[in-house]
Amino acid sequence: MEVFNKIYSQVSSSVSSTVSQLSGVLPGNPVTREFESSAHIASAGPGLLWKIYKGSKRSTKQAASIFVFEKRQLEKWNKNDREFILETLRRGVVQLTKIRHPKILTVQHPLEESRESLAFATRTCVCQLGKRTGTNQ
Template sequence: MFRFKKPECSIFVFEKRTAEKLHKPKRKETVTEILRASVKMLERFRHPKILQIMHTVEESSETLSFATEPVIASLANILAYQEAGGTIAGPPSTGASGHHCPTGVPRPAHAKEYSFLDIELKYGILQITEALSFLHYSGQVIHKNVCPSSILITKKGTWKLAGFEFTERTNETDATDPVPCQPWSTRTSKLVQPNLDYMAPEIQINSTCSILSDMFSLGMVICAIFNHGRSLIQSGNSPSTYLKQMELLDEAVHNILPRIPIPLQEATTRLLKKSPGARPTAQLLTLIKYFR
Protein backbone atom coordinates (compact mmCIF):
# COMPACT_ATOMS: atom_id res chain seq x y z
CA MET A 1 0.00 0.00 0.00
CA PHE A 2 1.40 3.40 -1.01
CA ARG A 3 0.68 6.66 0.75
CA PHE A 4 1.05 9.82 -1.25
CA LYS A 5 1.74 13.05 0.57
CA LYS A 6 -0.29 15.91 -0.83
CA PRO A 7 1.89 18.87 -1.82
CA GLU A 8 1.76 21.91 0.44
CA CYS A 9 0.23 25.02 -1.09
CA SER A 10 -1.09 28.50 -0.38
CA ILE A 11 -4.70 29.32 -1.20
CA PHE A 12 -5.74 32.78 -2.34
CA VAL A 13 -9.41 33.69 -1.92
CA PHE A 14 -11.04 36.81 -3.32
CA GLU A 15 -14.43 37.61 -1.78
CA LYS A 16 -16.60 39.21 -4.43
CA ARG A 17 -18.34 41.39 -1.87
CA THR A 18 -15.05 43.34 -1.73
CA ALA A 19 -15.96 44.74 -5.15
CA GLU A 20 -19.57 45.53 -4.23
CA LYS A 21 -18.64 49.10 -3.30
CA LEU A 22 -18.00 49.66 -6.99
CA HIS A 23 -21.81 49.53 -7.30
CA LYS A 24 -22.01 49.10 -11.04
CA PRO A 25 -22.31 45.37 -11.94
CA LYS A 26 -19.99 45.73 -14.94
CA ARG A 27 -17.23 47.20 -12.79
CA LYS A 28 -17.70 44.46 -10.21
CA GLU A 29 -17.30 41.85 -12.93
CA THR A 30 -14.19 43.62 -14.21
CA VAL A 31 -12.36 42.81 -10.96
CA THR A 32 -13.00 39.07 -11.27
CA GLU A 33 -12.12 39.15 -14.99
CA ILE A 34 -8.77 40.75 -14.19
CA LEU A 35 -8.04 38.17 -11.50
CA ARG A 36 -8.93 35.28 -13.81
CA ALA A 37 -6.66 36.68 -16.51
CA SER A 38 -3.84 37.13 -14.01
CA VAL A 39 -3.95 33.48 -12.97
CA LYS A 40 -3.99 32.38 -16.62
CA MET A 41 -0.88 34.47 -17.22
CA LEU A 42 0.87 32.84 -14.26
CA GLU A 43 -0.06 29.42 -15.62
CA ARG A 44 1.31 30.39 -19.02
CA PHE A 45 4.68 31.68 -17.83
CA ARG A 46 6.53 28.79 -16.21
CA HIS A 47 9.75 30.16 -14.73
CA PRO A 48 11.60 29.54 -11.43
CA LYS A 49 11.21 33.21 -10.42
CA ILE A 50 7.52 33.53 -11.32
CA LEU A 51 4.87 32.34 -8.85
CA GLN A 52 3.77 28.78 -9.63
CA ILE A 53 0.06 27.99 -9.84
CA MET A 54 -0.75 24.57 -8.37
CA HIS A 55 -4.52 24.63 -8.86
CA THR A 56 -6.32 26.87 -11.31
CA VAL A 57 -9.18 29.25 -10.56
CA GLU A 58 -12.33 27.90 -8.93
CA GLU A 59 -15.27 30.24 -8.72
CA SER A 60 -18.57 30.41 -6.86
CA SER A 61 -21.18 33.12 -6.56
CA GLU A 62 -19.32 34.54 -3.55
CA THR A 63 -15.63 33.82 -4.07
CA LEU A 64 -12.85 33.30 -6.57
CA SER A 65 -9.92 31.17 -5.41
CA PHE A 66 -6.76 29.45 -6.63
CA ALA A 67 -3.75 27.66 -5.14
CA THR A 68 -0.04 28.41 -5.53
CA GLU A 69 3.24 27.07 -4.23
CA PRO A 70 3.61 27.80 -0.48
CA VAL A 71 4.29 31.46 0.32
CA ILE A 72 4.81 33.17 3.67
CA ALA A 73 3.94 36.75 2.71
CA SER A 74 4.12 39.38 0.04
CA LEU A 75 6.95 41.88 0.15
CA ALA A 76 4.24 44.47 0.90
CA ASN A 77 3.25 42.55 4.06
CA ILE A 78 6.82 42.56 5.31
CA LEU A 79 7.56 46.17 4.39
CA ALA A 80 4.32 47.27 6.10
CA TYR A 81 5.68 45.81 9.34
CA GLN A 82 8.95 47.71 8.91
CA GLU A 83 7.20 50.99 8.04
CA ALA A 84 5.15 50.71 11.22
CA GLY A 85 8.32 50.45 13.30
CA GLY A 86 8.89 46.71 13.24
CA THR A 87 12.42 45.63 12.49
CA ILE A 88 14.45 48.76 11.72
CA ALA A 89 14.98 51.75 14.00
CA GLY A 90 14.51 55.34 12.87
CA PRO A 91 11.80 57.07 10.87
CA PRO A 92 11.40 56.35 7.17
CA SER A 93 11.99 59.14 4.68
CA THR A 94 9.92 60.28 1.74
CA GLY A 95 13.18 61.46 0.28
CA ALA A 96 11.89 65.03 0.29
CA SER A 97 13.40 67.22 3.00
CA GLY A 98 11.23 68.05 5.97
CA HIS A 99 8.77 65.16 5.70
CA HIS A 100 8.68 61.78 7.38
CA CYS A 101 6.22 59.11 8.38
CA PRO A 102 4.36 59.89 11.61
CA THR A 103 5.42 57.73 14.53
CA GLY A 104 3.07 55.80 16.74
CA VAL A 105 0.72 54.77 13.95
CA PRO A 106 -0.96 51.39 14.48
CA ARG A 107 0.64 48.51 12.64
CA PRO A 108 -1.47 47.30 9.68
CA ALA A 109 -3.34 44.05 10.27
CA HIS A 110 -1.68 42.47 7.22
CA ALA A 111 1.87 43.33 8.37
CA LYS A 112 4.15 40.30 8.75
CA GLU A 113 7.13 40.30 11.12
CA TYR A 114 10.16 39.18 9.12
CA SER A 115 13.77 40.33 8.98
CA PHE A 116 15.81 40.07 5.78
CA LEU A 117 19.51 39.30 5.81
CA ASP A 118 21.59 41.43 3.44
CA ILE A 119 22.19 38.41 1.23
CA GLU A 120 18.43 37.72 1.09
CA LEU A 121 17.81 41.24 -0.16
CA LYS A 122 20.56 40.91 -2.76
CA TYR A 123 19.27 37.65 -4.17
CA GLY A 124 15.64 38.67 -3.80
CA ILE A 125 16.17 41.74 -5.98
CA LEU A 126 18.16 39.61 -8.44
CA GLN A 127 15.37 37.01 -8.60
CA ILE A 128 12.78 39.65 -9.52
CA THR A 129 15.17 41.12 -12.09
CA GLU A 130 15.57 37.65 -13.63
CA ALA A 131 11.79 37.21 -13.69
CA LEU A 132 11.43 40.52 -15.53
CA SER A 133 14.17 39.58 -18.00
CA PHE A 134 12.28 36.38 -18.84
CA LEU A 135 8.96 38.20 -19.06
CA HIS A 136 10.30 40.98 -21.29
CA TYR A 137 12.32 38.92 -23.74
CA SER A 138 10.83 35.42 -23.75
CA GLY A 139 7.26 36.37 -22.87
CA GLN A 140 7.26 39.71 -24.74
CA VAL A 141 5.13 41.19 -21.98
CA ILE A 142 5.30 44.35 -19.86
CA HIS A 143 4.23 43.62 -16.27
CA LYS A 144 3.09 47.21 -15.56
CA ASN A 145 2.57 46.71 -11.82
CA VAL A 146 5.93 45.84 -10.29
CA CYS A 147 5.41 46.78 -6.65
CA PRO A 148 5.79 45.12 -3.22
CA SER A 149 2.32 43.51 -3.35
CA SER A 150 3.25 41.80 -6.64
CA ILE A 151 6.31 40.12 -5.09
CA LEU A 152 5.71 37.02 -2.97
CA ILE A 153 8.20 35.32 -0.66
CA THR A 154 8.05 31.51 -0.65
CA LYS A 155 8.67 29.25 2.33
CA LYS A 156 12.11 28.55 0.84
CA GLY A 157 12.90 32.27 0.84
CA THR A 158 12.69 32.72 -2.93
CA TRP A 159 11.19 35.96 -4.24
CA LYS A 160 8.58 35.32 -6.92
CA LEU A 161 6.94 37.77 -9.30
CA ALA A 162 3.12 37.65 -9.39
CA GLY A 163 0.33 40.19 -9.88
CA PHE A 164 -0.11 39.88 -13.64
CA GLU A 165 -3.40 41.79 -13.72
CA PHE A 166 -2.32 44.73 -15.89
CA THR A 167 0.13 43.35 -18.44
CA GLU A 168 0.69 44.79 -21.92
CA ARG A 169 2.31 43.28 -24.99
CA THR A 170 5.73 44.70 -25.88
CA ASN A 171 6.47 46.52 -29.12
CA GLU A 172 7.00 43.81 -31.75
CA THR A 173 9.99 45.59 -33.27
CA ASP A 174 11.85 46.66 -30.13
CA ALA A 175 10.70 45.90 -26.59
CA THR A 176 12.19 49.17 -25.36
CA ASP A 177 9.98 51.18 -27.73
CA PRO A 178 6.74 52.49 -26.19
CA VAL A 179 3.26 51.07 -26.72
CA PRO A 180 -0.04 52.80 -25.81
CA CYS A 181 -1.48 52.12 -22.34
CA GLN A 182 -3.99 53.59 -19.92
CA PRO A 183 -2.83 56.14 -17.31
CA TRP A 184 -4.12 56.03 -13.74
CA SER A 185 -7.56 57.65 -13.46
CA THR A 186 -9.70 58.78 -10.55
CA ARG A 187 -12.73 57.75 -12.61
CA THR A 188 -11.80 54.10 -12.17
CA SER A 189 -11.60 52.14 -8.92
CA LYS A 190 -8.10 51.60 -7.55
CA LEU A 191 -9.02 47.89 -7.36
CA VAL A 192 -8.66 47.62 -11.12
CA GLN A 193 -5.57 49.80 -11.58
CA PRO A 194 -1.84 49.40 -10.89
CA ASN A 195 -0.18 50.88 -7.80
CA LEU A 196 0.26 54.56 -8.64
CA ASP A 197 3.13 55.06 -6.17
CA TYR A 198 5.36 52.70 -8.19
CA MET A 199 4.23 53.68 -11.69
CA ALA A 200 6.68 55.01 -14.30
CA PRO A 201 6.09 58.68 -15.24
CA GLU A 202 5.67 58.02 -18.98
CA ILE A 203 2.55 55.96 -18.24
CA GLN A 204 0.85 58.84 -16.45
CA ILE A 205 2.19 61.67 -18.59
CA ASN A 206 2.29 60.16 -22.10
CA SER A 207 -0.06 57.14 -21.81
CA THR A 208 2.75 54.89 -23.05
CA CYS A 209 4.80 52.08 -21.53
CA SER A 210 7.64 49.71 -22.39
CA ILE A 211 9.80 47.15 -20.61
CA LEU A 212 11.75 50.14 -19.26
CA SER A 213 8.61 51.21 -17.37
CA ASP A 214 8.92 48.01 -15.33
CA MET A 215 12.54 48.90 -14.60
CA PHE A 216 11.49 52.25 -13.13
CA SER A 217 9.00 50.42 -10.91
CA LEU A 218 11.74 48.01 -9.81
CA GLY A 219 13.88 51.01 -8.85
CA MET A 220 11.01 52.31 -6.71
CA VAL A 221 10.72 48.89 -5.03
CA ILE A 222 14.45 48.90 -4.26
CA CYS A 223 14.15 52.33 -2.62
CA ALA A 224 11.15 51.18 -0.55
CA ILE A 225 13.11 48.14 0.67
CA PHE A 226 15.88 50.36 2.02
CA ASN A 227 13.47 53.07 3.24
CA HIS A 228 11.71 51.04 5.92
CA GLY A 229 9.02 49.97 3.46
CA ARG A 230 7.99 53.47 2.44
CA SER A 231 7.75 54.43 -1.23
CA LEU A 232 9.45 57.64 -2.35
CA ILE A 233 6.11 58.70 -3.82
CA GLN A 234 3.06 58.91 -1.54
CA SER A 235 0.32 59.91 -3.96
CA GLY A 236 -2.70 58.84 -1.94
CA ASN A 237 -4.16 57.63 -5.27
CA SER A 238 -4.16 61.19 -6.59
CA PRO A 239 -2.65 61.65 -10.08
CA SER A 240 -2.06 65.36 -9.42
CA THR A 241 -0.17 64.59 -6.19
CA TYR A 242 1.80 61.93 -8.06
CA LEU A 243 2.90 64.43 -10.71
CA LYS A 244 3.91 67.03 -8.11
CA GLN A 245 6.00 64.49 -6.21
CA MET A 246 7.50 63.17 -9.44
CA GLU A 247 8.97 66.63 -10.03
CA LEU A 248 10.90 66.20 -6.74
CA LEU A 249 11.98 62.62 -7.40
CA ASP A 250 15.63 63.43 -8.16
CA GLU A 251 15.98 65.03 -4.73
CA ALA A 252 14.19 62.08 -3.13
CA VAL A 253 16.55 59.59 -4.78
CA HIS A 254 19.59 61.64 -3.74
CA ASN A 255 18.41 61.62 -0.11
CA ILE A 256 17.77 57.88 0.01
CA LEU A 257 21.02 56.77 -1.66
CA PRO A 258 23.12 56.60 1.56
CA ARG A 259 20.79 53.82 2.82
CA ILE A 260 21.29 51.72 -0.32
CA PRO A 261 24.35 49.42 -0.64
CA ILE A 262 27.12 51.25 -2.52
CA PRO A 263 27.34 48.68 -5.38
CA LEU A 264 23.60 49.19 -6.01
CA GLN A 265 23.49 53.00 -5.83
CA GLU A 266 24.42 53.84 -9.42
CA ALA A 267 21.99 51.29 -10.86
CA THR A 268 19.18 52.57 -8.64
CA THR A 269 19.81 56.14 -9.78
CA ARG A 270 19.66 55.06 -13.42
CA LEU A 271 16.51 52.96 -12.90
CA LEU A 272 14.72 56.06 -11.61
CA LYS A 273 15.61 58.34 -14.50
CA LYS A 274 12.50 60.02 -15.90
CA SER A 275 13.67 59.35 -19.45
CA PRO A 276 13.03 55.64 -20.18
CA GLY A 277 16.04 55.38 -22.50
CA ALA A 278 18.40 56.18 -19.61
CA ARG A 279 17.29 53.13 -17.60
CA PRO A 280 19.04 49.74 -17.80
CA THR A 281 17.14 46.71 -19.06
CA ALA A 282 16.65 43.70 -16.80
CA GLN A 283 19.32 41.84 -18.75
CA LEU A 284 21.89 44.57 -18.11
CA LEU A 285 20.90 44.97 -14.46
CA THR A 286 21.72 41.33 -13.66
CA LEU A 287 25.35 42.02 -14.65
CA ILE A 288 26.14 44.73 -12.08
CA LYS A 289 28.78 44.15 -9.39
CA TYR A 290 26.19 44.10 -6.58
CA PHE A 291 24.87 40.72 -7.75
CA ARG A 292 28.26 39.04 -8.17
Protein backbone atom coordinates in the same frame (compact mmCIF):
# COMPACT_ATOMS: atom_id res chain seq x y z
CA MET B 1 0.96 21.58 34.05
CA GLU B 2 -1.46 24.43 34.59
CA VAL B 3 0.57 26.68 32.28
CA PHE B 4 0.52 24.00 29.59
CA ASN B 5 -3.26 23.66 29.84
CA LYS B 6 -3.67 27.44 29.60
CA ILE B 7 -1.46 27.65 26.50
CA TYR B 8 -3.23 24.65 24.95
CA SER B 9 -6.66 26.24 25.46
CA GLN B 10 -5.49 29.51 23.91
CA VAL B 11 -3.99 27.74 20.89
CA SER B 12 -7.01 25.49 20.37
CA SER B 13 -9.43 28.43 20.56
CA SER B 14 -7.28 30.34 18.07
CA VAL B 15 -7.19 27.38 15.69
CA SER B 16 -10.93 26.78 15.93
CA SER B 17 -11.68 30.45 15.24
CA THR B 18 -9.36 30.37 12.20
CA VAL B 19 -11.00 27.20 10.89
CA SER B 20 -14.48 28.66 11.32
CA GLN B 21 -13.33 31.84 9.56
CA LEU B 22 -11.97 29.83 6.62
CA SER B 23 -15.08 27.71 6.31
CA GLY B 24 -16.97 30.98 5.88
CA VAL B 25 -14.55 32.18 3.21
CA LEU B 26 -14.36 29.09 1.01
CA PRO B 27 -17.78 27.40 1.13
CA GLY B 28 -18.67 25.81 -2.16
CA ASN B 29 -15.35 26.52 -3.85
CA PRO B 30 -13.85 23.43 -5.53
CA VAL B 31 -10.36 24.29 -4.22
CA THR B 32 -11.51 23.07 -0.78
CA ARG B 33 -11.93 19.53 -2.12
CA GLU B 34 -8.21 19.21 -2.86
CA PHE B 35 -6.62 21.56 -0.31
CA GLU B 36 -6.85 22.07 3.44
CA SER B 37 -6.36 25.66 4.56
CA SER B 38 -5.45 27.02 7.96
CA ALA B 39 -4.26 30.56 8.70
CA HIS B 40 -4.38 33.84 6.79
CA ILE B 41 -0.71 34.64 6.14
CA ALA B 42 -0.62 37.49 3.61
CA SER B 43 -2.42 39.47 0.93
CA ALA B 44 -1.67 40.01 -2.74
CA GLY B 45 -2.66 41.79 -5.92
CA PRO B 46 -3.99 45.25 -6.67
CA GLY B 47 -5.26 46.81 -3.45
CA LEU B 48 -4.27 43.56 -1.71
CA LEU B 49 -7.65 42.08 -2.69
CA TRP B 50 -6.38 38.47 -2.75
CA LYS B 51 -6.13 36.91 0.72
CA ILE B 52 -3.47 34.20 1.00
CA TYR B 53 -4.01 31.27 3.35
CA LYS B 54 -1.50 28.66 4.44
CA GLY B 55 -2.55 25.21 3.29
CA SER B 56 -1.63 21.77 2.08
CA LYS B 57 -2.79 19.38 -0.60
CA ARG B 58 -5.04 16.70 0.92
CA SER B 59 -3.61 13.80 -1.09
CA THR B 60 0.13 14.51 -0.80
CA LYS B 61 0.29 16.84 2.24
CA GLN B 62 2.49 19.13 0.11
CA ALA B 63 2.56 22.70 1.45
CA ALA B 64 0.70 25.28 -0.61
CA SER B 65 -0.69 28.79 -0.50
CA ILE B 66 -4.36 29.29 -1.27
CA PHE B 67 -5.37 32.60 -2.82
CA VAL B 68 -8.96 33.67 -2.18
CA PHE B 69 -10.87 36.66 -3.49
CA GLU B 70 -14.22 37.22 -1.83
CA LYS B 71 -16.70 38.70 -4.29
CA ARG B 72 -18.50 40.65 -1.57
CA GLN B 73 -15.53 43.06 -1.64
CA LEU B 74 -16.97 44.36 -4.92
CA GLU B 75 -20.22 45.63 -3.42
CA LYS B 76 -18.96 49.22 -3.26
CA TRP B 77 -18.53 49.44 -7.06
CA ASN B 78 -21.15 49.64 -9.81
CA LYS B 79 -21.92 46.62 -12.01
CA ASN B 80 -19.62 47.57 -14.91
CA ASP B 81 -16.67 48.14 -12.58
CA ARG B 82 -17.36 44.84 -10.80
CA GLU B 83 -17.23 42.91 -14.07
CA PHE B 84 -14.05 44.71 -15.13
CA ILE B 85 -12.33 43.90 -11.80
CA LEU B 86 -13.41 40.25 -11.90
CA GLU B 87 -12.24 39.86 -15.49
CA THR B 88 -8.89 41.46 -14.65
CA LEU B 89 -8.38 39.11 -11.69
CA ARG B 90 -9.34 36.06 -13.79
CA ARG B 91 -7.01 37.07 -16.63
CA GLY B 92 -4.11 37.59 -14.22
CA VAL B 93 -4.45 34.09 -12.79
CA VAL B 94 -4.73 32.56 -16.28
CA GLN B 95 -1.53 34.34 -17.32
CA LEU B 96 0.25 33.18 -14.14
CA THR B 97 -0.87 29.61 -14.83
CA LYS B 98 0.68 29.69 -18.31
CA ILE B 99 4.09 30.98 -17.17
CA ARG B 100 6.67 28.31 -16.38
CA HIS B 101 9.85 29.66 -14.78
CA PRO B 102 11.65 28.65 -11.56
CA LYS B 103 11.71 32.22 -10.24
CA ILE B 104 8.01 32.89 -10.80
CA LEU B 105 5.21 31.63 -8.59
CA THR B 106 3.93 28.22 -9.74
CA VAL B 107 0.20 27.50 -9.81
CA GLN B 108 -0.63 24.06 -8.35
CA HIS B 109 -4.41 24.27 -8.86
CA PRO B 110 -6.06 26.50 -11.47
CA LEU B 111 -8.58 29.21 -10.75
CA GLU B 112 -11.93 27.96 -9.47
CA GLU B 113 -14.96 30.20 -9.20
CA SER B 114 -17.97 29.86 -6.95
CA ARG B 115 -20.81 32.21 -6.18
CA GLU B 116 -18.96 33.73 -3.22
CA SER B 117 -15.30 33.59 -4.25
CA LEU B 118 -12.47 33.03 -6.69
CA ALA B 119 -9.68 30.73 -5.47
CA PHE B 120 -6.53 29.00 -6.69
CA ALA B 121 -3.51 27.33 -5.11
CA THR B 122 0.21 27.92 -5.64
CA ARG B 123 3.45 26.77 -4.12
CA THR B 124 4.10 28.27 -0.70
CA CYS B 125 4.26 32.08 -0.36
CA VAL B 126 5.58 33.78 2.76
CA CYS B 127 5.19 37.50 2.06
CA GLN B 128 2.92 40.22 0.72
CA LEU B 129 2.70 40.14 -3.07
CA GLY B 130 1.45 43.58 -3.87
CA LYS B 131 1.39 47.21 -2.99
CA ARG B 132 -1.57 48.94 -1.41
CA THR B 133 -2.90 51.65 -3.65
CA GLY B 134 -2.82 55.15 -2.26
CA THR B 135 0.07 54.59 0.17
CA ASN B 136 3.68 55.70 0.01
CA GLN B 137 5.24 52.26 0.23
